[in-house]
Amino acid sequence: MKISFSTYQDTSIWRFFSSVRLAVFLLITLAITSIVGTVIPQGESLQFYLERFGPNLFRTIKVLHLYDTYHSWWYLALLGLFSINLIICTLRRLPFTLKLFRRDNLSVDFERLLKMPFKKDWETKKELDNDSTRSIIASFKKVAGKTEERDGVDGGRLFLAERGKWSYWGVYALHGSILIIFIGALVGLFLGFKGSIMLPEGETIDHIINRQTGKRIPLNFSVRCNRFNISFYDNGAPKEYRSDLTVLNGDKEVFHKSIVVNDPMKYRGITFYQASYRAIPEITVKVSNSDKLQRSLSISAFQKTLWPEEQLSFGLIQYQPSVHGRPAAQIWIADNEGRAGNIWLLQGREREFKQGEDLYKISLTNAKQRYLTGLQVKKDPGVLIVWLGCTVLIVGFAVVFWVPHRRMWLWIGHRKGRTVVILSGQTNKNKLRLEKDMKKIEEALNSNLGV
Amino acid sequence: MTFSSSYLFGLTTFIYMGAAALYLIRWIFRVRKVGLLATFVTIGGLIIQTVGIGLRWIESYQLGYGHAPLSNLYESLVFFSWITVLVYLIIEWQTKQRVIGAFTTPFASLSMAYASFNPNIEDKIQPLIPALKSNWLIAHVLTCFLGYASFAVACGLGIMYLFKNRFSEASGALIDVIPDCKILDELIHQTIIFGFLWLSLGIITGAIWANDAWGTYWSWDPKETWSLITWFVYATALHARFVRGWTGRRIAYLSIIGFVSVMFTYFGVNFLLSGLHSYGSQ
Numbered sequence: 001m002k003i004s005f006s007t008y009q010d011t012s013i014w015r016f017f018s019s020v021r022l023a024v025f026l027l028i029t030l031a032i033t034s035i036v037g038t039v040i041p042q043g044e045s046l047q048f049y050l051e052r053f054g055p056n057l058f059r060t061i062k063v064l065h066l067y068d069t070y071h072s073w074w075y076l077a078l079l080g081l082f083s084i085n086l087i088i089c090t091l092r093r094l095p096f097t098l099k100l101f102r103r104d105n106l107s108v109d110f111e112r113l114l115k116m117p118f119k120k121d122w123e124t125k126k127e128l129d130n131d132s133t134r135s136i137i138a139s140f141k142k143v144a145g146k147t148e149e150r151d152g153v154d155g156g157r158l159f160l161a162e163r164g165k166w167s168y169w170g171v172y173a174l175h176g177s178i179l180i181i182f183i184g185a186l187v188g189l190f191l192g193f194k195g196s197i198m199l200p201e202g203e204t205i206d207h208i209i210n211r212q213t214g215k216r217i218p219l220n221f222s223v224r225c226n227r228f229n230i231s232f233y234d235n236g237a238p239k240e241y242r243s244d245l246t247v248l249n250g251d252k253e254v255f256h257k258s259i260v261v262n263d264p265m266k267y268r269g270i271t272f273y274q275a276s277y278r279a280i281p282e283i284t285v286k287v288s289n290s291d292k293l294q295r296s297l298s299i300s301a302f303q304k305t306l307w308p309e310e311q312l313s314f315g316l317i318q319y320q321p322s323v324h325g326r327p328a329a330q331i332w333i334a335d336n337e338g339r340a341g342n343i344w345l346l347q348g349r350e351r352e353f354k355q356g357e358d359l360y361k362i363s364l365t366n367a368k369q370r371y372l373t374g375l376q377v378k379k380d381p382g383v384l385i386v387w388l389g390c391t392v393l394i395v396g397f398a399v400v401f402w403v404p405h406r407r408m409w410l411w412i413g414h415r416k417g418r419t420v421v422i423l424s425g426q427t428n429k430n431k432l433r434l435e436k437d438m439k440k441i442e443e444a445l446n447s448n449l450g451v
Numbered sequence: 452m453t454f455s456s457s458y459l460f461g462l463t464t465f466i467y468m469g470a471a472a473l474y475l476i477r478w479i480f481r482v483r484k485v486g487l488l489a490t491f492v493t494i495g496g497l498i499i500q501t502v503g504i505g506l507r508w509i510e511s512y513q514l515g516y517g518h519a520p521l522s523n524l525y526e527s528l529v530f531f532s533w534i535t536v537l538v539y540l541i542i543e544w545q546t547k548q549r550v551i552g553a554f555t556t557p558f559a560s561l562s563m564a565y566a567s568f569n570p571n572i573e574d575k576i577q578p579l580i581p582a583l584k585s586n587w588l589i590a591h592v593l594t595c596f597l598g599y600a601s602f603a604v605a606c607g608l609g610i611m612y613l614f615k616n617r618f619s620e621a622s623g624a625l626i627d628v629i630p631d632c633k634i635l636d637e638l639i640h641q642t643i644i645f646g647f648l649w650l651s652l653g654i655i656t657g658a659i660w661a662n663d664a665w666g667t668y669w670s671w672d673p674k675e676t677w678s679l680i681t682w683f684v685y686a687t688a689l690h691a692r693f694v695r696g697w698t699g700r701r702i703a704y705l706s707i708i709g710f711v712s713v714m715f716t717y718f719g720v721n722f723l724l725s726g727l728h729s730y731g732s733q
């Protein structure tokens with residue numbers, strides 16, 4: 001295993017893909033190419049680009065998918081290369097890190113201890129009795145922390161206090177987090193969907209339309225908008241858009257939530273966001289036929305209203321809130337044989353119309369605004385993975401830069417007929433702190449040794 | 452009302468301009484005593500500005516809107532200068548290098564001056580539009596701006612580095628007080644690390660917020676994309692140390708390029724490109 005690994009490592013392709021040089025190149029390339037999609041509007045129709053940029057630039061835009069830069073083949077290829085770079089670099093460095101991690105820091109010798117970046121040594125002619133040895137060790141442990149011990153190291157006792165060895169894995173967590181985020185994004189792309197609905201107040205829907213594919217996606221439950229409400233500040237700026245939603249399972253109400261922007265409804269992994277609204281007029285008319293059969297019907301835009309007994313359909317063509325101070329509406333009337341006509345109504349004035357052989361009377365009794373709430377609907381099982389990646393990124397980053405791997409040694413033994421005590425230390429971060437701690441131990445040992 | 456937040460902000464603008472002038476005087480004419488004065492003036496400015504920000508927060512409640520003063524371009528400029536001064540003072544305290552002030556306080560005073568004197572910037576307290584009503588607003592703006600402020604300082608340090616590097620042969624009063632290239636390089640690195648952490652947190656909190664508000668944590672809107680571009684630039688700077696031949700000078704350049712990218716993320720996107728972020732439009 002080890003052997004095959006090292007032969008891998010020496011091929012130049014392996015080296016190229018694992019190099020930080022490539023990483024730097026890719027980071028710069030990504031930074032520069034990402035600008036494109038912020039300058040060229042994204043996601044418009046091809047016609048738009050032809051008109052705006054002319055035929056020459058249009059060709060480039062089309063070939064390079066600059067109308068959707070961040071999902072273009074070359075951008076995704078860059079991200080793919082970036083991931084490969086990251087993976088191979090990680091694999092390549094893993095054995096070194098393992099070696100560092102497994103290194104036995106008690107197997108140092110006298111000479112090495114004296115060459116450490118931080119060190120202090122004492123020599124005395126007198127023998128150390130048990131008590132003072134013990135208090136020296138205690139002083140060391142008190143500041144340096146948990147220690148390991150080994151006897152007979154160059155004829156002395158060696159103590160090691162090691163901290164933060166695991167921090168070598170921080171950079172792996174950090175780089176791995178980028179991959180975790182990518183995985184989360186892919187999961188969302190393949191297992192999730194995004195859609196939107198316009199739901200009139202009082203109505204229920206059991207499916208949504210996929211924004212990308214235009215396909216129907218059944219929800220397996222239905223959602224009713226009980227009420228939509230918009231409120232304003234005194235200065236006329238919008239203050240709040242609120243939709244009151246109920247989830248129904250068959251006829252049973254199973255969940256209820258009133259949503260606003262920034263506070264969506266979540267149900268069975270699907271999230272409903274307040275996105276927009278539309279107000280449409282809705283009028284009420286009173287119609288009667290020659291047999292004095294009378295009906296009150298609500299007619300709103302974009303929807304046909306049926307009068308079943310007479311086989312008549314009504315639609316709203318135009319609505320004017322005020323004609324001579326009164327609401328007026330133009331409505332469309334059709335029968336089941338395809339004959340259709342339209343008529344203007346003014347509130348308070350009854351009119352007649354003829355459909356086939358029959359004569360009807362109609363009047364406009366009421367008019368009001370009816371709201372449709374615009375909901376974004378999303379399912380993204382990858383989001384949690386993305387949040388996990390983000391957490392690992394931040395934690396990894398903090399570990400890389402702020403958790404030091406620090407080692408402190410204490411050696412007590414004999415050299416050339418003298419008692420020698422060596423204190424030394426090494427750290428890869430926060431040298432100041434180590435210096436301070438060394439100073440503390442040094443002072444304690446000074447008094448222990450009676451210097 | 453004289454003792455209002457806008458009065459205090461106006462005062463702050465002049466104090467910061469004074470502080471920047473003092474730091475420059477100290478650097479150019481090497482008058483040591485002026486340095487201490489500069490620090491005191493800056494601290495005084497920071498205190499007055501802090502009171503101003505608190506007051507503006509209170510005033511927004513009095514108007515019945517009740518939101519943190521982080522809701523439009525004017526407030527964000529004030530906040531940017533506040534946090535830049537704060538980050539600088541911490542660095543001054545840690546490194547005891549007042550000369551850095553000559554390269555960083557100008558950013559803070561420019562930001563205040565721009566906020567106060569540009570007639571196109573609406574400085575009235577406005578109600579929050581529905582999209583900004585979120586607990587994430589404060590977390591997002593705070594983290595982003597801590598990043599921006601660190602990068603402003605890193606940029607100042609980068610300029611110092613290039614200055615020192617360029618004229619390193621010619622020793623003279625101006626050059627000698629600038630710390631060694633080695634020290635500057637380390638400082639730039641440290642500041643970028645600090646900024647990078649906050650920028651990352653800023654991007655993440657932004658993503659969480661976007662997910663709450665629009666249902667997508669990432670929609671490649673120009674502001675998001677530019678923050679990612681900025682993030683790439685600083686990631687480059689962090690890795691450049693591991694590539695042979697990429698010495699301090701390139702990292703100094705990167706700290707300046709990175710800050711240009713920050714500025715574009717902050718202003719350029721609002722004024723030149725269109726998107727979902729609404730700060731600059733007022």
Ligand code: HEM
Pocket residue numbers: 018019020023082085086089171174175178397400686689690692693
């Ligand atoms: C945007 C994505 C990336 C981020 C945010 C990132 C972040 C970091 C950070 C913060 C460090 C620590 C730097 C230091 O200790 O001064 C680092 C080190 C490193 N990065 Fe990355 N990195 C990214 C991508 C990559 C890629 C694609 C490679 C591929 C070669 C890579 C290779 C390395 C190496 C070799 C180190 C040095 C590790 C060590 O200290 O032992 N990084 N990275």
